[in-house]
Amino acid sequence: MTSDVIAFIVVFAAAILFFSWSCYRRFGLVLKGRPDNRFDAVHKRFWNMLFYAFGQRRVVSKPFGINHFVLFWAFMVLLIANAEFLLNGLAPDVISYSRLPDGAYFTLACIFDIVSVLALLSVILAVIRRLTFPPPHTEARSRDAFIILGMVGFLMIAFFGMHASEIARGTERAADYMFISNFGASIIPSGASVGSLETAANVFWWIHAVVLLSFLNYLPYSKHMHVLASIPNCFFKSLEKIKTQSREEFARENTFGVGQVEQFPWKGLFDSYACTECGRCSDVCPATFTGKPLEPRLLIHDIKVNLLKNGPGDGGEVLPLIGGDGEGSVSEEVLWECTTCGACMEVCPVFIEHVPRIVDMRRNLVEMKAKFPEELLTLFENMEQRSNPWGIAPAERTKWAADINVQPFEAGKTEYLFYIGCAGAFDARNRHTTLSVVKILDAGGVSWGTLGRDELCCGESLRRLGNEYVFDNMARENIKMFEEKGIKKIITQCPHCYSTLKNDYKQYGADLEVVHHTEFINSLIKEGKLKLNASGDLGNVVFHDSCYLGRYNLIYDAPRQVVAAATGKAPTEMERNRDKAFCCGAGGGRMWMEEHEGTLINVARVEEALEKKAETICVCCPYCMTMFDDGLKDKDAAEEVRVLDLAEIVAKALSE
Amino acid sequence: MLVVACVKQVPDTTQVKVDPVTGTLIREGVPFIMNPYDTHALEESLRLKDKYGFRVAVISMGPPTAEVTLRKTQALGADEAILLSDRAFGGADTLATSMVLAEAVRKLAEKEELAIIMCGRQTIDGDTAQVGPGIASRLGCSQLTLVDRIEEVDVKNKQVKVRRKLEGRHEIVVAPLPAMIAVLREINNPRYPTVPMRLMAEDADIALWDNKEMNIDEQTIGLKGSATQVRKIFSPERTKGQILGDETDKPEDVARSLIDKMKEKDLLSL
Structure with a gap:
């Protein structure tokens, strides 16, 4: 055993021990968290990992993601090369891929050579990007980022230095297949002695070894813990899209929410x-x-x-x-x-x-702690006492229907409950949407009824705002009422009610078929139950995706198809649309709060719509309606641009 | 020292309708809430607890169902809650009500030194604002109404300094303890209960005092002790105004025509 091998065994053992200890300490902390079963459906999880981690599905959706893809796969391939490198260092006479038959050895040598240069190039590109046109946040140019890029770069340079020296020395039998290393060898002055080439190879070998082991040990102490954690994180990813929050158990000995x-x-x-x-x-x-x-x-x-x-x-x-x-x-x-x-x-x-x-x-x-922005106190009390965000007397829930004849839901006689929602019942502007939905349901010959004054708020804002205790009571009360009244199928006009009844109430075992009016109208049109006269009266219709319809429930196409059917033309898309759509600013209970910092979210979105020369902005959500109405007023554009709910657009197109 | 907060469970009057035929209040299906003024009285009591370490006892006269309201006070941090409930207390006007409440305060004060009796200015169902002063008269203690700020409780010299809100001015008053303080809604913003406190309040003990316990002369309480007799309840005739313009008018035009009208009626002479 040479002294080099002994030295390396010592360095290697120290590095591996320290790395194991670091991982044990850091990952051990994770186990302090509360239980959360992420080991079910292993099968599906495995595929998620392959698709999203190894397939880099989401990473490549941005231009520089391709760079990451190259680096990631270079890493994967070089993992094999580096494993061999380390084992070879420990037992040079036993483990070496040069002992493979020529064909296999040449192939591997060729692959490692090419992949290494790809890794080097992507590292160089990443450095150039950070220096010249970095992503907007400052951490992209942090010391951490350059250290790790530097290490990877060094590793590759050492790799080529080592192989080039060996090729120049004439000891590399795969030289003809290692194009880059071979090129490196060609630029070494031809007068270099065998001894100096051997020394160079040895020095490069040690640089490679030390950088590799340092890199490994640096990972747990930097943001590049990512390298170790992201692949398993794709395995542990939520199997369903995240569209709700977990329930809490209201027992005396429990603490609620997360404060530590x-x-x-x-x-x-x-x-x-x-x-x-x-x-x-x-x-x-x-x-x-x-x-x-x-x-x-x-x-x-x-x-x-x-x-x-x-x-x-x-x-x-x-x-x-x-x-x-x-x-x-x-x-x-x-x-x-x-x-x-x-x-x-x-x-x-x-x-x-x-x-x-x-x-x-x-x-x-x-x-x-009962600590929250003061606007929310009124909201919380209104919700608890009067089951609506404004604190309006529940008796006024039916006021929207003052001039029409609305039937109560009766099990056996009525098929669908039309769950009006607080905004649809109390808000003057959104009452027009409610009336439009009614017009459409009647035109489509749908059997529907309402809960009238008995309807209660679904509690959505409370849940998103963290007032789970009151939400929990409201959810139970609603589900009890649905059960007592024999309600199974519900149409909503508000995506927040929709998602809450559909996804959140499912956690309570509610067996409901919930449908948002966009989907429902779309199916009525497809079944030929609505006679629409498409006209261009509304001008350029720009469509806005509601977060709780789109991202939360993947309803992207139905509203677009309905707009096309009702106006004769597909709606104009905003710059950010579908899964990338920009929120109106009202979700998560923000509807009931002031924006104290920065500029207004709804104004930003209105500006985006105005860039597309909107004459009509089509929304599918009462909150979006309010936010756009307000935003247009802020931009002094309320005269030229109107906001209409999808149902209103369809109701206008209905043949009388 | 002890603070006694008086609260009342009232029907949510915004939801009460008057039967057009009989002229009586339709109470069915109307939810009960804690009298909004009393939520401020309770909050002020709890602030004195936080500041001076006083103990807060809450009393409420009402039917057994008023227990819900008392539970809410416990969730907010009251130390003790007592429901004063007896058929003999029923049908009371403000005179007879203050009799029972005063007696309850007297009983509590036997065991512990009384500092303050805290009341809301008035209730939203009766709207008389008489019960607080009634209690003070019966107990012969200081009477501080229309209070919108408690400046200081001087425990050593046994006095309290408050600010009263009068028309167009404030008045700072110092009064000896014990004192009855009737608060305005602007005095504070009531706190919100935490979940652990709510859960604790769910099975907290609410004491029940009936007239066996209280032993008050039955001629002075309930319907018998009431000086007020209700002849008739009716909604006052509302002379309907006239709606000018419609919702399509520009706000500026609406404002301008409103100002013109007000000028015309000489409502703007300064």
């Missing part, structure tokens, strides 16, 4: 390790976009920093999770700025679950 980092489910903690701070979430966040302190990327980063600070202790909180203003703490205002639009989760390449974490922390503020 280890109260998160373990997956929430693991998420923070998987994040490499690419910033795609922040790029699409309506709060970040309008200059508010909430940045989903920072929120996840703060969770990680908090875990690393507080986790190793024995329960005592060194750094507050909520309320502090430095790194590792999330301020209260940040938590209240989220519209729960879900754009962050839609783009995250490694499926980090931002919104549930925000709601977890909101719950802690509301349920444990």
Whole structure:
């Protein structure tokens, strides 16, 4: 055994021991989180991992994602090369892929050579990008980022240096297949002695070894923990789209929401390790976009920093999770700025679950501390006492139908319950939508009825705002009423009611077929039950996706098809549309709060619609309706541009 | 020291309709709530608890169903809640009501030094604003009405300094303890209950005091002790105004025509 081998065994053992210890400490912290079963349907999880991690499905949706794809796969291939490299270093006489038959050896040598240069090129490209046209957030240019890129670059240079020296020395029998290394050898001055070439190869070998092991040990201590955590994170990803929050059990001994980092489910903690701070979430966040302190990327980063600070202790909180203003703490205002639009989760390449974490922390503020923006006090009391956000007397729920004849829902006689929703019943503007839906249902010969004054609020805003206790009571009360009245099929006109009745109430075992009016109208049209006179009266119709229809429930095509049928022309798309649509600003209970920081979200969205020369803006949600109406007034465009609900557009096109 | 907060469970009057035929209130299906003014009295009591460490007892006279309201006060942080309920208390006007409440306060004060009796300005069902002062008269203690700020409770010298809101001015008053304070709604923003407190309140003990316990002369309480007799309840005839313009008018035009009308009626002479 040569002294080189002995030295390497020592270095290798130290590096592996330290790496194992680091992983044990860091990943051990994750186990402090609350239980969360992410080991079911292993099959499906495995495929998710293949598709999203190895397939880089979401990563490549952006131009530089292709760079990441190349680097990722270069890594995968070089993992084999480097495993061989390390084992060969430990036992040079036993393990070496040069012992393979010529064909196999030449192929591998060729592949490793090409892949290494690809890795080097993508690293160079990444560095150039960070230096010349970096992504908007400053962390992309952090020391961390350059250290890791530098290490990878060095690793590749050492790889080529080592092989070039050996080729020049004439000891590499695959030289003809290692194009890049061969090129490297050709630029070595021909006068170099065999001894100096051997030394060079040896030096490059050691550089390669040391950089490789340093890289490994640097990972757990940097944002590049991502390298270790993101593949499993795709395995642990939620099997269903995230469209609701988890239930809470209201037992006396429990605490509610998350006020300390280890109260998160373990997956929430693991998420923070998987994040490499690419910033795609922040790029699409309506709060970040309008200059508010909430940045989903920072929120996840703060969770990680908090875990690393507080986790190793024995329960005592060194750094507050909520309320502090430095790194590792999330301020209260940040938590209240989220519209729960879900754009962050839609783009995250490694499926980090931002919104549930925000709601977890909101719950802690509301349920444990009764701390929330003052506008919400009135909302909470109104909801609890009068079951609507405005606190209007429930007797006025039927006022929208003052001039028409509406039948109550009767089990056996009526097929569908038309669940009007608070906005549809109380809000003057949205009552027009309600009346339009009625007109369409009647024209389509649908058997429907309402709950009249007995209808209660679904509690959606409360759930998103973290007032789970009151939501829980409202959900139970509603489900009990639906059961008692024999209600099975429900039509809603509000995507928030829709998603709540459909997805949130499912957690309570409610067996309901819930349909939003967009889908319902679309099927009426397809079945030929509505006679529409398409006219161009509405001018250029720009369509706005509601978050709770689109991203939450994947209803993208139905409203577009309906607009096309009712106007004779497909709607104009905004720059950000479908799964990338920009929120109106009212989700997540933001409807009931003021925007104190930055610019207004609804105005930003209205500007986007105006860029498309909108004459009519088509919405499918009462909140969006209000936000667009207000935004147009802010832009002094309310005279020229109208906002119409999809149902209103269809009702206008109905032949009398 | 003790603060006694008086609360009443009232029908949510915004939801009460008058039967057009009989002229009586239709109470069926109308939810009951804590009298909104009393939520501020309770909040102020709890703030004194936070600030001075006083103990807060809440009393309410009403039917057994009023227990719900008392539970809510416990969820907010009241230390003790007592329901004063007896058929003999029924049908009481403000005179007879203040008799029972005053007696309850007297009983509580036997065991613990009384600092303040906190009442809302008035209830939203009766709207008399007489019960608070009635309690103070019966107990012979200081009477501070229309209070919109408690400046200070001076425990050592046994006095309280409050600000009263009068028409167009404020008045700072110092009065000896014990004192009855009737608060205005602007005095504070009531707190919101935490979930652990709500769960605790779900099975907290609510004491029930009937007249066996209280032992008040039955001629002074309930219907018998009431000086008020209700002849008739009716909605006042509303002389309907006239709606000018319609919703399509520009706000500026509506405002202008409104100002013209007001000028015409000489409502703007300054």
